């Protein structure tokens with residue numbers, strides 16, 4: 001009986017472990033969400049979503065980029081978001097073989113444009129709307145050692161060109177740093193947009209224990225934009241995986257949040273002109289905190305640039321077991337084979353056309 005009770009407790013705990021995980025606050029809107037199974041009945045169609053570039057869909061995750069150099073991929077929702085306030089819960093995983101060098105990170109988008117690959121974390125520059133960046137390779141020396149990511153938000157009216165050298169620090173409306181890479185635990189990001197405030201939180205322990213990354217007021221985003229997630233690798237690489245995404249109704253403000261919002265609103269109105277009315281249905285994105293003077297932060301990091309060979313060597317020295325890039329291996333094999341074939345043909349040609357003819361002439365008395 002006791003054994004049975006223990007088994008029941010263990011079973012319940014196991015089930016709770018499987019089911020546990022940060023649940024969205026409100027009703028999930030299926031047409032703006034991603035959940036398993038991703039593909040519709042054995043087809044390559046993911047309902048309501050497009051996947052572009054190097055993005056591949058497997059049974060358990062959508063890999064935006066593999067742990068290989070110079071890749072970029074994205075997923076884009078096919079339907080515009082009609083609601084004014086929302087919460088997005090993104091379950092993701094950033095992982096790879098690199099011990100000290102890895103990158104570049106991923107971005108969550110709420111933009112007017114969709115489905116265009118580009119050089120800002122795999123997506124187009126000069127976007128119109130909101131970009132939230134999880135930057136795992138800081139071009140400035142912003143990160144503490146040991147897998148930190150630099151998380152920031154930029155509200156763009158289509159005119160700002162993302163400044164990679166500065167990690168967008170003088171363009172951002174808010175930011176934070178935290179460890180998100182190669183974690184044992186599940187990693188979740190939550191973005192809450194309500195009453196023109198933007199709150200970004202992270203959960204890296206699987207319980208309902210969310211840490212606030214930033215909370216900022218006076219962010220005005222038009223309705224009807226598209227949701228997307230993109231990622232890129234360059235000289236450095238990582239796997240960037242999306243496991244699920246849920247768009248739902250946002251939770252109500254806590255009293256503390258309401259007070260914080262009011263303080264930020266007062267402060268913004270002292271320094272920034274032309275802030276739209278709270279209930280305004282804006283047609284252009286606007287963020288008050290972007291208007292404040294922002295300095296370029298910190299010393300610039302030396303640019304990292306590797307050839308494929310150097311990249312492999314560094315990883316090998318770091319103790320990584322590289323599976324090898326089969327395309328590269330294949331290429332070399334074909335090159336050697338091609339040289340052998342061309343050499344062989346040239347040899348035969350020389351023998352038959354030159355040597356034999358010369359001999360024939362020589363002996364043609």
Ligand SMILES: [Ca+2]
Nearest residue numbers: 135137138139
């Ligand atoms: Ca960066």
